[in-house]
Amino acid sequence: xxxxxxxxxxxxxxxxxxxxxxxxxxxxxxxxxxxxxxxxxxxxxxxxxxxxxxxxxxxxxxxxxxxxxxxxxxxxxxxxxxxxxxxxxxxxxxxxxxxxxxxxxxxxxxxxxxxxxxxxxxxx
Numbered sequence: 001x002x003x004x005x006x007x008x009x010x011x012x013x014x015x016x017x018x019x020x021x022x023x024x025x026x027x028x029x030x031x032x033x034x035x036x037x038x039x040x041x042x043x044x045x046x047x048x049x050x051x052x053x054x055x056x057x058x059x060x061x062x063x064x065x066x067x068x069x070x071x072x073x074x075x076x077x078x079x080x081x082x083x084x085x086x087x088x089x090x091x092x093x094x095x096x097x098x099x100x101x102x103x104x105x106x107x108x109x110x111x112x113x114x115x116x117x118x119x120x121x122x123x124x
Contacts, residue, residue: 002030004063009047011055016047019060023071030064035121038102043071045095046117050075056114068104068122076114 009015020040027036050058056076106119
């Protein structure tokens with residue numbers, strides 16, 4: 001196992017691309033090529049949600065775990081994170097459903113000054 005790699009990102013749309021780059025580099029370095037695309041999609045969704053709904057700095061952490069990778073995205077909003085039923089005509093609203101479908105497991109931890117969304121992806 002290796003130590004977590006952490007980045008603090010501003011609440012800007014470009015932060016999703018920076019977070020993708022971070023997780024792709026680490027995913028490849030840790031030898032999990034089968035997880036890279038899914039991990040990139042998950043971090044993009046979570047960072048985009050944080051930019052859109054929290055408007056605070058975002059802390060992205062990625063670490064190697066047994067047989068996979070754990071990703072955490074923390075923001076400064078205490079607003080609960082809830083999946084919603086998107087209409088077929090909606091352009092968004094499916095991010096958490098996508099996270100759920102691509103991850104082994106995920107969760108949300110409320111903190112006094114924000115929340116932390118964690119996701120674990122395992123190699124087959």
